[in-house]
Amino acid sequence: MKIAFEKAGGLIPAIVQDFSTGDVLMLGFMNDVALAETQRTGEVVFFSRSRNKLWKKGESSGHLLKVRELRIDCDADAILARVDPVGPGVCHEGYRSCFFRKLGAGGEASVTEQRAFEPEQVYGAGKSTGEKR
C-alpha cells in the first residue's frame, strides 16, 4: 500500500496509542525515512518539524516506544502506532500522555491527570519546556 506522504508535504501524522490500556499517548509526524526506521528498529522514530531531522522518541529520556503494531488509515495518510511505552510517561512535562489537559467550552484548558515523573530529573534543568524527546 502506497502511503500518501506527498499529500501533506512529505509528513503524515502518527498517533501513538498504548497497546495495553488503549490510551492515546501522543501525536508526532513521520516522513518515509522515519517510518522505515520505525519498522527497522521496532521503536517509534518521528521526523521533528522544529528540529528538521529524524527524532527517535526516548533518545534522551530513555522513554522509548516499542512497536507492537502499525496501522494505516483508509486514505493511507495517517499512521496509528500501537506501542508498549518504556518508562513512566511519554510527555516532556512529566505526564503519562501528552493529552493531559481537557479543553473547556470557553477555550480554557485544565489538567486532568497526575504527574508521573519529574521532568527535570529526566530531561535535565532547562529542558522541561522544550520539545519532548
Place this chain on the structure above:
Amino acid sequence: MKIAFEKAGGLIPAIVQDFSTGDVLMLGFMNDVALAETQRTGEVVFFSRSRNKLWKKGESSGHLLKVRELRIDCDADAILARVDPVGPGVCHEGYRSCFFRKLGAGGEASVTEQRAFEPEQVYGAGKSTGEKR
C-alpha cells in the same frame, strides 16, 4: 490556552477516539472555526483539506461523532476528541475505524477488521471510494 493553529498552516490534527472502547477511529484536521463549531454543537466538525471547507462528520452518512471530551496536547498543536460514535462505523469503506489495515514490515497492508456496514447503502453508489463523510 492558545492553540497553535499557525504552526501547521492553520490546521491541526484531531484524533477521534471511541470514549467507551478506547479504539482510535479516525484522524481529521481542524482549523479554529472547525474547533469552535465542534464545541458549539457537541459534534465533531473537521476542515476538509481536499474540499477546502468545513465538514461535519456524518453530514451525509448520519454517522455523527458526539463529543464526550476534548483534550489538547502539551504543545497545544494536536486535539484528542473522545466521542460516542453514532452508527456502526466511521469509515467510508464500511469499517468501524478507519485504521482497519495493519502495516507489514515490507510495506504491505492487510485488513484486520470485519466490515461493519455496506458503504454503498450509506454513501450511495460511486461514493464508496470518495472521502469519508
